[in-house]
Amino acid sequence: MAEARPRVWVSQPLFEDLIDRLREHFQVETTVEVTRHAPAAITAKLAQVEGALVTLNERIGPDQLRGAGRLRAVANLGVGHNNLDLDALAAAGVVATNTPDVLTETTADFGFALLLATARRITESERWLREGRWRQWSFADMLGADVHGSTLGILGMGRIGQGIARRASGFDMRVRYHNRSRLPSAVEAAHGASYAGFEELLAGADHLVVVVPYSAATHHLLDARALGLMKPTATLVNIARGGIVDEQAMARALADGRLAAAGLDVFEGEPEVAPALLALRNVVLTPHIASASLATRRAMVALAVDNLIAALGQGPDAGAPPNRIGG
Numbered sequence: 001m002a003e004a005r006p007r008v009w010v011s012q013p014l015f016e017d018l019i020d021r022l023r024e025h026f027q028v029e030t031t032v033e034v035t036r037h038a039p040a041a042i043t044a045k046l047a048q049v050e051g052a053l054v055t056l057n058e059r060i061g062p063d064q065l066r067g068a069g070r071l072r073a074v075a076n077l078g079v080g081h082n083n084l085d086l087d088a089l090a091a092a093g094v095v096a097t098n099t100p101d102v103l104t105e106t107t108a109d110f111g112f113a114l115l116l117a118t119a120r121r122i123t124e125s126e127r128w129l130r131e132g133r134w135r136q137w138s139f140a141d142m143l144g145a146d147v148h149g150s151t152l153g154i155l156g157m158g159r160i161g162q163g164i165a166r167r168a169s170g171f172d173m174r175v176r177y178h179n180r181s182r183l184p185s186a187v188e189a190a191h192g193a194s195y196a197g198f199e200e201l202l203a204g205a206d207h208l209v210v211v212v213p214y215s216a217a218t219h220h221l222l223d224a225r226a227l228g229l230m231k232p233t234a235t236l237v238n239i240a241r242g243g244i245v246d247e248q249a250m251a252r253a254l255a256d257g258r259l260a261a262a263g264l265d266v267f268e269g270e271p272e273v274a275p276a277l278l279a280l281r282n283v284v285l286t287p288h289i290a291s292a293s294l295a296t297r298r299a300m301v302a303l304a305v306d307n308l309i310a311a312l313g314q315g316p317d318a319g320a321p322p323n324r325i326g327g
Ligand code: DGY
Pocket: 056, 077, 078, 079, 080, 081, 103, 240, 291
């Protein structure tokens, strides 16, 4: 009798033509509709499969791994992987992977677009126009902050941060960055970027883009005290993870004029957005779409599929998935 193929769970509807590649190797259980899986439902699924392809919505920690004796690999769809407890996965002997590189340029495009939209009040002015409030061209309507020639602070100078720095050079910006470790001088020079201490970065930035990975160490890195160091005229853009910024402190700063505007693609309790943020006019809010171009989302799925096939010992990279993370 032929040996049963390993079982794989795909947690959300993805591109079926790419998922077909998993079907060449595995028995695949897909998810037909976008689903908010309860933690216990994830536990139940993982108990039945050798591999899982999951998104940032699915949190996998020790509770989800209890009973997952057959599980050998989890492929995460995204470069960020704070939804995965990597130590718990390693302790359970489960290989974890993510999808870096393929989303860098698309995400950097979006970070820059959000910066422009926020500083130049694009969505706010569109809402105002649609509400029929534009009576006559006026010299003082919707005055924003210049992006060109200003100082850009980049918090987290990994691949996406460097992509944003490259775009900033076309706007004649002075680029400063802060990172856990300073980049080699050749990389700094190639990106026209100079290193700054954390507080120095916040104090000097006209616009600050947050691209640092989310972890226990960066939880509420931008708290009330840190936000208080920023210029009252500054723009804050977050395309990393909501939990890096204390949203309540940020909302208070935006409401009181201690921070000019914020562009937010990520939220601490997403998809719920704090009412204090929804109530503000000087924020641009988008639903975590920085990597959402068709080509890039397809490339992310293709890479996650490759990773899972390899992590489960199949395909050309059998046993050596290209994007292994953690232990
Ligand atoms: C990531 O890759 O981490 C994004 O947030 C989801 O595309």
